[in-house]
Amino acid sequence: xxxxxxxxxVDLYGCPxxxxxxxxxxxxxxxxxxDADARIVERFKPHFERIAFxxxxxxxxxxxxxxxxxxxxxxxxxxxxxxxxxxxxxxRLVRDPDYAPFLKxxxxxxxxxxxxxxxxxxxxxxxxxxxxxxLLRATELLLDQGIRPRWQGFINEENREELVSLxxxxxxxxxxxxxxxxxxxxxxxVHTGSCDGEARKLYPIWIRRDHIPAPLIxxxxxxxxxxxxRELCRLWRxxxxxxxxxxxxxxxxxxxxxxxxxxxxxTHMRPEWRxxxxxxxxxxxxxxxxxxxxxxxxxxxxAVPLGELVQRYGSPASERAFSPEDYQAYxxxxxxxxxxx
Numbered sequence: 001x002x003x004x005x006x007x008x009x010v011d012l013y014g015c016p017x018x019x020x021x022x023x024x025x026x027x028x029x030x031x032x033x034x035d036a037d038a039r040i041v042e043r044f045k046p047h048f049e050r051i052a053f054x055x056x057x058x059x060x061x062x063x064x065x066x067x068x069x070x071x072x073x074x075x076x077x078x079x080x081x082x083x084x085x086x087x088x089x090x091x092r093l094v095r096d097p098d099y100a101p102f103l104k105x106x107x108x109x110x111x112x113x114x115x116x117x118x119x120x121x122x123x124x125x126x127x128x129x130x131x132x133x134x135l136l137r138a139t140e141l142l143l144d145q146g147i148r149p150r151w152q153g154f155i156n157e158e159n160r161e162e163l164v165s166l167x168x169x170x171x172x173x174x175x176x177x178x179x180x181x182x183x184x185x186x187x188x189x190v191h192t193g194s195c196d197g198e199a200r201k202l203y204p205i206w207i208r209r210d211h212i213p214a215p216l217i218x219x220x221x222x223x224x225x226x227x228x229x230r231e232l233c234r235l236w237r238x239x240x241x242x243x244x245x246x247x248x249x250x251x252x253x254x255x256x257x258x259x260x261x262x263x264x265x266x267t268h269m270r271p272e273w274r275x276x277x278x279x280x281x282x283x284x285x286x287x288x289x290x291x292x293x294x295x296x297x298x299x300x301x302x303a304v305p306l307g308e309l310v311q312r313y314g315s316p317a318s319e320r321a322f323s324p325e326d327y328q329a330y331x332x333x334x335x336x337x338x339x340x341x
Contacts, residue, residue, distance in 0.1 A: 010037065020127070093142070104147060156205045196268045227323070242301055
């Protein structure tokens with residue numbers, strides 16, 4: 001088998017937010033059975049030399065026993081240690097005084113916090129009143145523990161000027177100086193995000209490249225890789241290759257929903273991308289589908305040339321800004337939804 005390493009990411013507890021940018025899509029929140037984690041790992045153990053187990057897909061540490069949960073994630077992993085990344089629960093940061101010290105104990109150097117503009121806009125996009133003020137409070141709690149906050153902003157035509165104000169707010173709060181005093185830099189960056197999941201609904205207000213405010217350009221993630229949609233349509237109008245994503249790394253990453261449905265980490269967790277169900281189908285067959293990329297969505301993706309997707313779903317006069325990879329995903333998902341797989 002080409003993959004000896006597996007990362008299993010399981011939606012054990014859900015998420016406190018309903019973000020309008022969520023690339024996974026809005027899934028139901030329900031806690032899985034107490035023994036679900038062990039049962040899931042046991043099914044995969046005979047097939048992989050290394051398994052890193054993660055008890056979250058959306059909000060990390062969204063459970064009251066997060067200390068014990070982290071130890072259990074490590075114990076369930078096989079010849080591997082799950083990574084902490086630079087992610088944490090800002091919901092928990094402002095509600096649990098022991099959580100920031102816990103992150104410090106783990107050696108987390110920085111934590112990413114996501115904004116969508118100023119207060120009203122961020123609250124609306126996170127789907128929860130008070131989210132903006134919680135993010136500001138989380139910033140201070142992290143700094144108190146010597147952990148650098150990292151501010152991320154998702155940009156569109158609606159909030160572009162607010163993100164300029166957010167950048168100014170970070171400077172008013174002296175975040176660059178305060179992070180430098182901790183031995184590192186303060187990162188403020190903006191980007192469009194991917195155009196799948198809930199974010200697909202933002203296509204009508206997708207940012208134009210020439211509308212990105214000048215103060216944000218130095219902070220724009222991969223700014224030089226952005227293309228106007230019209231230009232990608234021109235380049236790809238007759239392209240013969242497919243837009244099918246592919247696992248080309250040494251590790252297989254699989255997502256498990258709280259209904260035990262299995263997905264790739266390519267895109268949103270919609271029915272057309274479902275590999276199968278862990279409670280209903282043989283594990284050998286599920287792994288075969290995942291490794292061979294033998295699913296209805298991927299078979300359909302490989303059957304249609306990129307140029308045909310452009311001709312069917314592209315907007316050749318649009319100035320919306322995309323990375324090539326994200327735009328291919330947008331076109332492909334439109335096609336798969338039309339097929340009703």
